[in-house]
Amino acid sequence: MFKKICTNCHQPSFSSSERGQWICPVCSHDITHVFHQPAEDRNERQKKLELLANKYTQNQNHSQAINKYI
Template sequence: MYKKICHRCQRPSFSSAGEGEWICPVCAEDLTSQPKLPANQVRPKPKLDVVYGKSRTKRNAN
């Protein structure tokens, strides 16, 4: 997993390959020649423990 910081919009983009063509998904800038950085940061998966509708409240909007 690699990431590159776009020199144009300053936003990070991630890729699992890190090789070949690398286009910024935000501004479509060509980042192929930019240095790639190791993306060691593991993004936590969102927990699905929250059950929607459990505390559903009906509003009587007359």
């Protein structure tokens, strides 16, 4: 899977192939020559989830600290 961010509408679009013409599905802009990036794989998504979980834990600690303070 490849991913490109449209230079016109800034929406991501996905394709299974980096070859051939690539037209933005949102605004029909030709983004064939836009640099593509690999779409997020599972590991990447897992890392993000862990980051989010850490944030949530930190927020919980933060509110506990506030509770103690009150």
